[in-house]
Amino acid sequence: MTADIPFPAPAAPLAAPAAPAAPPAAAPVPPDPRAAVSIRGLFKQFDGKVAVNGLALDIPVGSFYGLVGPNGAGKTTTLNMVTGLLRPDAGGAMVLGTDVWSNLDRVKRELGVMPQAGQIFDRLTGRQLLVYSGMLRGMRRAETVRRAKDLLAAFDLESAADTMVTDYSSGMTKKICLAAAMIHSPRILVLDEPFESVDPVSSANLRDILVEYAATGGTIIISSHVMALVERMCTHVAIINKGQVCAAGTVEQVAAGSDLEERFLELVGGRHAAARLAWLDGGTDETGAAVEPAAPASGGAR
């Protein structure tokens, strides 16, 4: 157990969130070893630009946790640091009481991380990819073959089981990536935009699989831009903006009696009057004069 290991502090002063002038900042809350994931002071910058800025969050065991935020808010960078794919500049995370960066192998056994399409061996067939993913996790071949069959059926991919993944549609690729993350029955699933490009029928099936998984005590962390989906499926949500958590809790707490999307817009801001793209009507220029179609270039093939 490594619950008492303090997370590394930044070596030099970092562009941490501005502290209020008064009252003095409270003592930092230590990470919670009972949480599925407990994040404290997570910080990452790329070329001097801060992507994640001292982020802290506790994700309870058995929750279906949605991370939402505008483009570039730092969701993927946070998930990459929590899952051991990217080393933080400062701060850290604990997974089921184990510090991520001092026990990476142990932490990885607990996690099922959905790979991105560009991170898989797509010249394997769907079935081969699943068997490979299971065996990579130390599972016996016979067991991986059995589970691969179940997963292919659950994700409606049986007819494409022996087709190379490179020939899958983007929705099918998403599904096989999710299946690959689940084959070793991890206790925590981390899914970056799992429903993107998945058709409504497959989405509904996928939702059922995830809800069933959560009912058995599994924890699911998804990032998504689809607020209605988060509101419908997730038990908890964190709104992330500019590399920090600006609200977190159960969906009801965060929505605070409003629609989650309304609340998101309220907290994140960024709405502005629609730009007038007058030329979109296709007929007039800025003076209101009719726009003539350009004459075809002369000298072309006749």
Ligand SMILES: Nc1ncnc2c1ncn2[C@@H]1O[C@H](COP(=O)(O)OP(=O)(O)OP(=O)(O)O)[C@@H](O)[C@H]1O
């Ligand atoms: N490898 C990288 N190199 C340089 N900058 C990066 C890198 N990864 C992320 N960033 C920057 O960090 C910031 C946060 O990016 P991140 O991908 O974490 O946001 P996000 O919330 O997942 O966004 P989206 O919803 O658009 O996927 C962005 O400004 C992004 O440009």
